Amino acid sequence: MNIREIAKRANVSISTVSRTINRHQTVDPKLAKRVWKVIEEIGYYPNTQARALVSGKSRILGLIVSEITNPFFPEVVQSFENTAVANGYEILVTSTVHEPKRMELAVRRMIERRVDGVAVLTFGFEETLTADLRYRKIPLVFVDVGPLVPGVANIRINYMNGIRQAVQHIAALRHERIAFVTGPLTLQSAITRRECFERSMQEIGLHVAPEYIVEANHTLEGGMRAFARIAKLRERPTAVFCSNDMTAIGVMREAYEYGISVPREISVVGFDNIRLCEFTTPPLTTVEMSQVGLARLAFRALVEELEDKEEAGAPREYTLTTNLVLRRSTALAQAARAASKKRARGKEPVTTA
DSSP: OOHHHHHHHHTSOHHHHHHHHTTOTTSOHHHHHHHHHHHHHHTOOOOHHHHHHHHSOOOEEEEEESOTTSTHHHHHHHHHHHHHHHTTOEEEEEEOTTOHHHHHHHHHHHHHTTOSEEEEESSSOOHHHHHHHHHTTOOEEEESOOOSSTTEEEEEEEHHHHHHHHHHHHHHTTOOOEEEEEOOTTSHHHHHHHHHHHHHHHHTTOOOOGGGEEEOOSSHHHHHHHHHHHHTSSSOOSEEEESSHHHHHHHHHHHHHTTOOTTTTOEEEEEEOOGGGGGSSSOOEEEEOOHHHHHHHHHHHHHHHHHTTTOOOOOOEEEEEOEEEOOSSOOOOHHHHHHHHHHHHHTSOOOOO
């Protein structure tokens, strides 16, 4: 079955069928409806690779993420796909697991499938991508780390806004000894989050002790190992701020093993606001970096690069702002709570027999 037969059955021209399948806006809606009805009846599937060769457009977008098993990314992928499908695109998804060889294979797949553009949501700089994909003039979107050149858009994450809110929230609860568990410091995003934490602490006059900065790897197990180190400190912190939610959940799990109550004895804050945060015990206070917002912004940036592909304009930048989400894993510091109780007892009226 081919488009000639579809045109005959729908009583339209072959060019109308072709333009309908390629979703051109110039097709009369009534004619398009007839064409799609015939396509559905006969179960016709267009040869997308052949169509890409003729038109120069595959209507396929590449999406590269770090780790599909990290709960942050499935919602990003789903939201990106929903937006893409609604706009007549398919997506090709791959994860790198931070391995250069996997990255190389991912790039090769994208090129072989003639993708129209690629969103690179890995939160790390990937030199191979800029070399191979930019050479072929394939539009790219990066998070934070792309080069400032035409054909490459960057989504800048405003980490500072949410991290400052979190630090001020912890400080308002009378915590002074605050630890920070970073992500792997080979990632620029992890370095930036740590720097924002240190700057936020300095802004309110709180000292960051070197032993209170602990490097982990953005996993549950990494969070558990980090807390095991923190628990052995001579002067244990009363609050722990983590570079992502998986780390924070690992911290809470290990605190439970040590018999340390969250938040009564130690407050915990995460970063990302994955759905799992609502279902931990207690529910996790965290800084939200909206997965849906990131996906939609990445799609928008990619489409705008595609529309202006032939124009060598200034590099585009977009901003996604983070914000604190309060739940129940943070509470008044123990010392402040004890002092408050003592003051309350001192104000109790003295009764005489």
